[in-house]
Amino acid sequence: MNKRILITGVAGFIGSSLADNLIRNNCIVFGIDNFDPFYERSVKEKNIADVSKQPGFSFQEGDIRDSHFIERCILEFRPDVIVHLAAKAGVRPSIKDPATYYDVNVAGTLTILEVMKKNSIKKMIFASSSSVYGNNEKVPFSEKDNVDYPISPYAATKKAGELLCHTFHHLYEMDIFCLRFFTVYGPRQRPDLAIYKFTRAIMKEEPLTLYGDGTSSRDYTYIDDIVHGIKLAISRVRGFEVINLGDSEPVSLGELVRLLEKITCRKAVRHYLPAQEGDVFRTYADIRKAGKMLNYKPATNIESGIARFVEWFRENN
Ligand SMILES: NC(=O)c1ccc[n+]([C@@H]2O[C@H](COP(=O)([O-])OP(=O)(O)OC[C@H]3O[C@@H](n4cnc5c(N)ncnc54)[C@H](O)[C@@H]3O)[C@@H](O)[C@H]2O)c1
Incomplete structure (x- = not known):
């Protein structure tokens, strides 16, 4: 692809996987991350240990809320495109600490956009989330659906991020x-997510906690x-x-x-608890637009x- 890509949140699950892939495909990558203690x-x-050895990759530790740092x-680097993935992720913790989620995900995104504007950097990919659909009943979720009813601070910050992106597109x-990513999983998955937690519990022969009755x-x-999909978006971003x-x-x-029981050949001990506040009942993506616009x-x-995830989990734990 031969582009200069700046990735925020590069040391995370998706950022590091993207950086590995872009470097393999002859891009020059500049990564930013503050190693948020989430x-x-x-x-x-460890996620960025291998890619850091590659000549086309450079990294700076710092915070997206620090405009001087971002501007430097x-x-x-003078990127062609910024892929903005840095965020406080996770629905449930956002209920306990909405102010920090707001600060990083909304004010942080605004900082990036402002610095881009000031320095005439014109192209960005923003990581939004399926959580913006809230508990919409109509499925599959389409980009045309109303997303005015988020049910967690995290979802609200992602929707706010989209609104800021549109505003900067319009003005500048x-x-x-x-x-809008739908529950991403695979090697390097965030340890707070269900597939990771369930696999760990099954391997340790500990009970795993299911919120709700299992039908969500x-x-x-x-x-x-x-x-x-991100790479396709990088090469086609316009408007x-x-x-x-x-x-x-x-x-x-x-x-x-x-499925995890089948793949690990172990029996899970299920412990049911009531559904958690902020968790939507289901997500289901209509991906026709991605197919049409990105060829995704x-x-x-x-x-x-899941088989590949479990293999990675076994090798790394
Ligand atoms: N994983 C999913 O299922 C999923 C689904 C929907 C949306 N998303 C979004 O995709 C993006 C990447 O998610 P992920 O799963 O890789 O999460 P992650 O937590 O693994 O990665 C996010 C990275 O951002 C960094 N970061 C956080 N605050 C920062 C700050 N203030 N300054 C600089 N860096 C900061 C963290 O240290 C982390 O390395 C996030 O924006 C997330 O909201 C993820």
Whole structure:
């Protein structure tokens, strides 16, 4: 692809996977991350350990809320495109600490946009989320659906981020695609997410906690498909668009645990608790727009994706 890409949140799950792929495809990558303590720094350092040895990759530790830092990075690197992934992720913790979520996800995004404007950097990919659909009843979720009813501070910050992106596109002719990711999983997955927690519990022969009765569902999307979708967006970003990146094959919590049992050849001990505040009942992506605009087509089904995740988990734990 041969582009200069600045990735915020590069040491995280999606950022590091994207950086690996872009470097393999002859891009020059500049990564930013503040090693937010949401999960262990050592995990994030390991995520970027290999890519850091590559000549086309450079990294600066710092915070997206620090406009001087961001400006220094942008002036040093002069990116063609910024892929803005840095955020406080996770629905449940956002209920406990909405102010920090607001600060990083909204004020931080505004800082990036302002610095871009000041330095005439015109292209951005913004990481939004399926959580913006809240508990919408109509499925699959389409980009045309109303998303005015988020049910967690996290979801509200992602919606606010999209609104700021549109505003900067309108005022300053920036080209921005907001990609709504649907539950991403695979090697390096965040340890707070269900597939990771369930796998760990099954391996340790500990009970796993299921919130709700097992019928809630998620449109799990394999990391390679998300990385591929981001790359397609990088090469086509023009104007302003909101685009779902999902698998469009929702899987219930109960089915997910049965699949993990099958793949690990172990029996799970299920411990049921009431559904959690802020968690939506289901997610289900309509991916026709991604197909049409980006030529996006997910290639990894849940069985093979989970098998690859479990293999990675075994090697790394
Ligand atoms: N993983 C998913 O299922 C999913 C779904 C929808 C949307 N998203 C979004 O995709 C993006 C990446 O998610 P992820 O799963 O890789 O999460 P992650 O937590 O693994 O990665 C986010 C990275 O951002 C960094 N970061 C946080 N605050 C920062 C700050 N103030 N300054 C600089 N860096 C900061 C963190 O240290 C982390 O390395 C996030 O914006 C997230 O909201 C993820």
